[in-house]
Amino acid sequence: MLTVQEPSPSATASTGECSIVTRGLTKRFRGGQVAVNDLDLAVPRGSVFGFLGPNGSGKTTTIRMLLGLAAPTSGTWELLGTPMPGGMGTVLPRVGALVEGPAFYPYLSGEANLRRYDAADPAADPRTAAARIGLALERVGLAAAARKRYRAYSLGMRQRLAIAGALLGPRELLVLDEPTNGLDPQGTREVRGLVKEIAAEGTTVFVSSHLLAEVEHMCSHIAVMRAGRLVAQGPIAGLRAGEAVRIRVETPDIAEAAAVFAALGLAQVRAGDGEVSAELGTDAPERICAVLVDGGVAVRGLAVQRPSLEDVFVGLTGEGFDVDG
Numbered sequence: 001m002l003t004v005q006e007p008s009p010s011a012t013a014s015t016g017e018c019s020i021v022t023r024g025l026t027k028r029f030r031g032g033q034v035a036v037n038d039l040d041l042a043v044p045r046g047s048v049f050g051f052l053g054p055n056g057s058g059k060t061t062t063i064r065m066l067l068g069l070a071a072p073t074s075g076t077w078e079l080l081g082t083p084m085p086g087g088m089g090t091v092l093p094r095v096g097a098l099v100e101g102p103a104f105y106p107y108l109s110g111e112a113n114l115r116r117y118d119a120a121d122p123a124a125d126p127r128t129a130a131a132r133i134g135l136a137l138e139r140v141g142l143a144a145a146a147r148k149r150y151r152a153y154s155l156g157m158r159q160r161l162a163i164a165g166a167l168l169g170p171r172e173l174l175v176l177d178e179p180t181n182g183l184d185p186q187g188t189r190e191v192r193g194l195v196k197e198i199a200a201e202g203t204t205v206f207v208s209s210h211l212l213a214e215v216e217h218m219c220s221h222i223a224v225m226r227a228g229r230l231v232a233q234g235p236i237a238g239l240r241a242g243e244a245v246r247i248r249v250e251t252p253d254i255a256e257a258a259a260v261f262a263a264l265g266l267a268q269v270r271a272g273d274g275e276v277s278a279e280l281g282t283d284a285p286e287r288i289c290a291v292l293v294d295g296g297v298a299v300r301g302l303a304v305q306r307p308s309l310e311d312v313f314v315g316l317t318g319e320g321f322d323v324d325g
């Protein structure tokens with residue numbers, strides 16, 4: 001398992017500065033299947049933490065254990081610095097969660113749906129319900145559409161309402177299980193933007209996804225699961241740092257370009273169909289371009305590529321990120 005240290009002082013974060021910590025968390029189902037295997041997570045306070053893995057890799061099972069919805073077979077965990085499950089009663093009111101989204105009534109407005117949802121929470125004071133609901137709707141950008149019927153909501157609005165349900169009350173930690181699953185691109189953008197806003201207000205967000213690209217755009221940190229085991233965890237920037245930036249030239253003169261790259265001492269030269277790429281190293285791209293042109297290489301295009309999370313994942317596991325598990 002690859003663990004990346006934070007580059008900043010916050011990196012040396014002790015577990016007391018984490019919103020979620022698990023140690024050896026394991027879930028073996030009755031049939032013998034180990035869905036989560038010896039999981040050590042450390043989710044820094046204030047992070048947007050992407051919990052990534054293909055379908056069936058153990059994300060939902062982990063989230064259900066964290067929230068006390070499923071009992072671990074072994075291991076321990078803490079939420080907001082408090083050992084669980086003993087601290088559930090005091091900690092869970094400070095944690096918002098969206099797991100297998102709430103069922104809303106199509107013929108009721110968003111606001112009326114939230115009222116029903118809020119009323120089902122025995123810990124919620126009915127006298128302050130209106131203020132709580134108003135604030136939650138405002139936070140997810142649905143104040144103007146509060147009186148609209150749920151069935152008239154777009155997919156993105158529906159999911160934002162579900163998140164509003166998780167935000168009824170001040171939350172220090174928000175846990176979202178695949179919040180963009182089944183959304184159209186517009187809805188996905190809305191939810192992504194909302195997650196960033198919630199995080200900017202200081203709430204730690206733990207969000208699971210099977211989509212690498214999505215997490216890349218939303219999260220400061222990630223953990224990658226594969227078949228119940230953690231294969232990597234750390235700040236995204238730190239994970240990326242392990243992968244080299246590459247320079248890629250589009251040209252019909254493949255052999256010549258590859259020879260120039262080799263002569264410049266660039267590592268990992270790869271010649272493909274109409275293009276040659278290599279690790280950029282410390283050379284300036286403009287200098288490499290000048291040497292290519294001087295060497296008679298017809299440069300049709302030149303690009304410097306930062307490694308994507310997909311590259312990092314391939315580098316870590318030696319295989320692609322298969323969303324179908």
Ligand SMILES: Nc1ncnc2c1ncn2[C@@H]1O[C@H](COP(=O)(O)OP(=O)(O)OP(=O)(O)O)[C@@H](O)[C@H]1O
Pocket residue numbers: 029030031033034035053054055056057058059060061062210
């Ligand atoms: N109640 C259960 N009994 C037996 N096996 C289960 C149960 N719940 C989940 N599993 C199995 O545990 C493994 C992990 O499932 P889990 O739902 O946690 O994965 P996931 O990463 O959340 O995937 P998805 O994105 O598809 O929900 C899967 O192989 C699943 O079939």
